Amino acid sequence: MEITYPYTVPQDHLWVMGDNRTNSNDSRYFGAVPVSSVIARGVMVYWPLSDLGLLE
Numbered sequence: 001m002e003i004t005y006p007y008t009v010p011q012d013h014l015w016v017m018g019d020n021r022t023n024s025n026d027s028r029y030f031g032a033v034p035v036s037s038v039i040a041r042g043v044m045v046y047w048p049l050s051d052l053g054l055l056e
Contacts, residue, residue: 001031014038 009015013032018024027033045051 001029003028003031012036 009032015027018026
């Protein structure tokens with residue numbers, strides 16, 4: 001799939017990003033992900049340390 005920019009994320013989809021910017025297969029590679037495909041959720045921020053804590 002080829003992504004062209006600017007890109008508008010469709011309704012009920014998410015744009016997901018990997019943590020290795022230069023070497024991640026993320027939405028820049030495969031596009032937006034349907035919300036219905038998400039099977040987990042984040043629970044904690046650990047970086048930057050000034051934001052350390054649980055997500056609500």
